[in-house]
Amino acid sequence: MNAGSKRALPGEKEFYRRLEARHRRGRIGRLFNVLSIAVAGLALIALFFNIANQAFGTIGVVNTIDPASLTDGRSLNKLSNAELATILAERVGGRLRVIIRDTISQVEANQFTKVSVAEIVADPDVDPAIAGELLKNISKEQQAALLADYADRSTLRNLVLEQVVEQQVIASFPLVDALFNFESLTAEIEGPILEAYRKREDHADAQVEIIRFHSWLDSDFLTTPMSSTPALAGVRTALIGSLGLMAVVVLVSLPIGVGAAIYLEEYAQQGFISRLIETNVRNLAGVPSIIYGMLGLAIFVRALAPFTSGMIFHTNVEAPTVASVVERIAPAFNDDIYLDGGVIRSQSDVVAAPTAQRIVAAFLRFGTPSLTMHGNSSVRELSDSLAEALDIVVETVEVRADEAQDLERRGQRYRFELPAAAPISSETYAQLMASLARINSFSPNGRTLISAGLTLALLILPIIIINAQEAIRAVPFTIREASFGLGATRWQTIWKQVLPAALPGIMTGTILSVSRAVGETAPLIVVGAATFLVTDPSSPFSQFTALPIQIYQWTARPQDQFADIAAAAIIVLLALMLTLNAAAIILRNRYSIRF
Numbered sequence: 001m002n003a004g005s006k007r008a009l010p011g012e013k014e015f016y017r018r019l020e021a022r023h024r025r026g027r028i029g030r031l032f033n034v035l036s037i038a039v040a041g042l043a044l045i046a047l048f049f050n051i052a053n054q055a056f057g058t059i060g061v062v063n064t065i066d067p068a069s070l071t072d073g074r075s076l077n078k079l080s081n082a083e084l085a086t087i088l089a090e091r092v093g094g095r096l097r098v099i100i101r102d103t104i105s106q107v108e109a110n111q112f113t114k115v116s117v118a119e120i121v122a123d124p125d126v127d128p129a130i131a132g133e134l135l136k137n138i139s140k141e142q143q144a145a146l147l148a149d150y151a152d153r154s155t156l157r158n159l160v161l162e163q164v165v166e167q168q169v170i171a172s173f174p175l176v177d178a179l180f181n182f183e184s185l186t187a188e189i190e191g192p193i194l195e196a197y198r199k200r201e202d203h204a205d206a207q208v209e210i211i212r213f214h215s216w217l218d219s220d221f222l223t224t225p226m227s228s229t230p231a232l233a234g235v236r237t238a239l240i241g242s243l244g245l246m247a248v249v250v251l252v253s254l255p256i257g258v259g260a261a262i263y264l265e266e267y268a269q270q271g272f273i274s275r276l277i278e279t280n281v282r283n284l285a286g287v288p289s290i291i292y293g294m295l296g297l298a299i300f301v302r303a304l305a306p307f308t309s310g311m312i313f314h315t316n317v318e319a320p321t322v323a324s325v326v327e328r329i330a331p332a333f334n335d336d337i338y339l340d341g342g343v344i345r346s347q348s349d350v351v352a353a354p355t356a357q358r359i360v361a362a363f364l365r366f367g368t369p370s371l372t373m374h375g376n377s378s379v380r381e382l383s384d385s386l387a388e389a390l391d392i393v394v395e396t397v398e399v400r401a402d403e404a405q406d407l408e409r410r411g412q413r414y415r416f417e418l419p420a421a422a423p424i425s426s427e428t429y430a431q432l433m434a435s436l437a438r439i440n441s442f443s444p445n446g447r448t449l450i451s452a453g454l455t456l457a458l459l460i461l462p463i464i465i466i467n468a469q470e471a472i473r474a475v476p477f478t479i480r481e482a483s484f485g486l487g488a489t490r491w492q493t494i495w496k497q498v499l500p501a502a503l504p505g506i507m508t509g510t511i512l513s514v515s516r517a518v519g520e521t522a523p524l525i526v527v528g529a530a531t532f533l534v535t536d537p538s539s540p541f542s543q544f545t546a547l548p549i550q551i552y553q554w555t556a557r558p559q560d561q562f563a564d565i566a567a568a569a570i571i572v573l574l575a576l577m578l579t580l581n582a583a584a585i586i587l588r589n590r591y592s593i594r595f
Helices: 003-008 012-055 067-071 081-092 095-103 109-114 117-121 140-150 153-164 175-180 182-201 219-223 236-267 272-284 289-303 322-333 353-366 379-390 401-409 426-440 449-473 477-485 490-518 522-527 547-555 560-591
Strands: 056-062 168-174 208-215 337-340 343-346
Touching (some): 012 056, 012 560, 056 182, 081 153, 168 175, 168 560, 236 449, 289 449, 322 353, 322 426, 353 379, 379 426, 490 560
8 A cells, every 4th residue: 555545545534534424414414314204294184184173073953943843853864756846846946946956867967958858867668658758748746756766865855855855054163173162152153143044044033953074975975966955965976977977087098007117117129219209208207287288278178079078879869759759749740740650640630740740851851969079950940940841931030220139149040931831830830949949959978087097197198108117118028038938929028027017006107197187176177066966966968066176165165164064075086196006005915926
């Protein structure tokens, strides 16, 4: 060892000074790590405490009408669907049709008054006596029976509480107050709060029931749809919507993402093009979610509306057949028209069979909804087609210049003058025209569950590709070489050796990506998630809502009770996300392969 090396070595005193400095920096680093964990833990504790404090507590409940007076002393929980529906029919009057629209209707709200009962409930086996009728043309008893058959019991019970009993929560207090200040809360609820309610609602004899430990999160909360009354609202529809979105996201993004990762890692030549693709994939992973929402609105909701609305699959509307047209037009002829072995017949001389055949032909021609957003036929085209089938002259109403805009806005530009020798009456012709216009008025609406699912799939697709690439890249190349040495093809090697070894990393990344997607709100708002929906999505082409949308909508309400049920919904969403994360950990540990 030369003299220069000896001078480079520190002396004993300098050595210990440097060692102590390193230890001091290490202690500072450990202290910083501990403080970081403590801050994160305190933040989580504060979050969970705030949520739990809101989701549980004390409430004061007032019933405008005593439920026992409606049921002869029986509990609402013990009434049948028919009894609950009868109470609604007797007490709510004309609002019964609105209830049917909001609870069991399977059609768009703007089509609700234009379609038959069978179309409203989407059941061809509905009572034949009312199947072809408009809802407004059947009796209240028949409407109540319809509601009893197609609404679940918990929904009917909550409707009675909301619409008839008018149950209201006039006060709610968090869990901490319920534990430590219950006596003062009781005095406040029974005093100024109840008095203010009596004056405001003009119910001088209203009595309040105070529930000390009330949980907004219970089994009814999970199985009850949305309601305008906080005490009766639940997350069933939103929970089903979130699960449906997750299913669409996984089915679309997983195979595409893994396939792209396999191509980039195993097949693509390493050059400028592959590096450009990988760079863009990583850049897309950082694009704000609202941008994906705009992309989904432009592509899935608008451009692909015939597909995402279910139009081309005849999911939301059925293409007319001879049998369905005959059933539709029969009421215009007092049910004299019927189909007998494929032949249209008339029970009387009201209309000749050839005339009925021409009417059916007009319906089949113009009654098929258009596959474009704005391609439906005009009133003039419909009237000309029907008039041509019946050899009837359609006259145009003379419209003054100052009336033209208003009349066109109301769709009243034409009237139909029938000669005395016309094969049908003016009233029958008007009914046929109205029916033809209704069946032709459908336009596809792409604001459906599948549109939102595809949008979220695009959102997490770059993340899945990156995670899958890393998982495939981590598989030792020696495994590939051994497989090639035994004569396996490239695809056999990938399918039998590489993918099984990379599966834990792929599944972990996918589940964590889906956990991110299930908590997204901005893309769902843009593509048209419903903020108030009480009917469960029955297919990928149904209207939908989701837990983040429901939470956002509730927290925007001014009533304190909506903030309480929003906290309960947050617990449900956190439980769902923790379940997904736990599944990721289990899959990783279960299928992990050590190299």
